Amino acid sequence: MSARPAAQALRQAEHLCRERGVRLTPQRRAVLELVCASPRPLSAYEILDRMGDGARIPAPPTVYRALDFLLRQGLVHKLASLHAFIGCAHPEHPHASQFLICAACGEVDELEDEPLMRHLTAAAQAVGFLPEQPVVELLGTCAQCRRKEEDPS
Amino acid sequence: MSARPAAQALRQAEHLCRERGVRLTPQRRAVLELVCASPRPLSAYEILDRMGDGARIPAPPTVYRALDFLLRQGLVHKLASLHAFIGCAHPEHPHASQFLICAACGEVDELEDEPLMRHLTAAAQAVGFLPEQPVVELLGTCAQCRRKEEDPS
């Protein structure tokens, strides 16, 4: 649930990019930092708004390009059902995640249920389909918000 | 996969709406017909473009309102990763589907793997999360397009 410190995520991202021979430029780093520091997923335009140091915010392609890079490197995830982005909890290895999105507080939990994904992949392959990019998102209510609903003290 | 005849889907929709005491108006019917007749999912604006009988196409809210109704009635599905809509293959009962989306030809197959969804629900509940609306979509390549890739005769 709670994001680990953004600083740690950034250090790891730098390490991974060096290893892979790709460039974590200041812009990309800034986008990653914003996404990792936010408790909730951010839309591309929310990221834009927060990027202007003072006035003069960048144009949309700037942030979309950075996001493309970060997505390719597995450093952020896109939540298709929200048009929003979150930092990846485990960027060190490629993986297929499932996202639990709380409709009440907006926070997102990232699961990695490997048997589940194997099951899904198998079901696809059973009809001859070659899976490449899974999107598994579950809208609902997180544990904390459920407690609040029951006892709105 | 191949959609069943749109005519059949429409008859069933009329039946269901009568049963439920809701109104399948001409507009809603027209949107449903377009979505069911298309082999690929349609975006809201593609539907709009095809709704003008001759000239004068309707404004966006028209089609979005119809889609809202059809979604509520379980007659169409929305594919979040594509911003597009398809007719539901089994509107008679509420259900959670998984969608196999072919990146090559654009066609979509609708699975209903109930054990898979139970597994997903259980995984969510294990962390206290109350699931409400699942989104499971798999981008990849369908059987037919895989054969074409291997043997592009």
Add this chain to the structure above:
DNA sequence: TCTGGAAATGTTATACAATAACGCCCCCCC
């Protein structure tokens, strides 16, 4: 050290997706 090219960025404009807000009309029930 120069230089050519790829990658990254800036900039402008535009396309595509979705909704807000308001008013009208029709239909059905009281």
Add this chain to the structure above:
DNA sequence: GGGGGGGCGTTATTGTATAACATTTCCAGA
């Protein structure tokens, strides 16, 4: 025949994403 809800038309606006082209930066290789 009056009231009210549901459906629809219309205008305007907000939000999401990309196309296309100019410019800069950085690094490898001559």
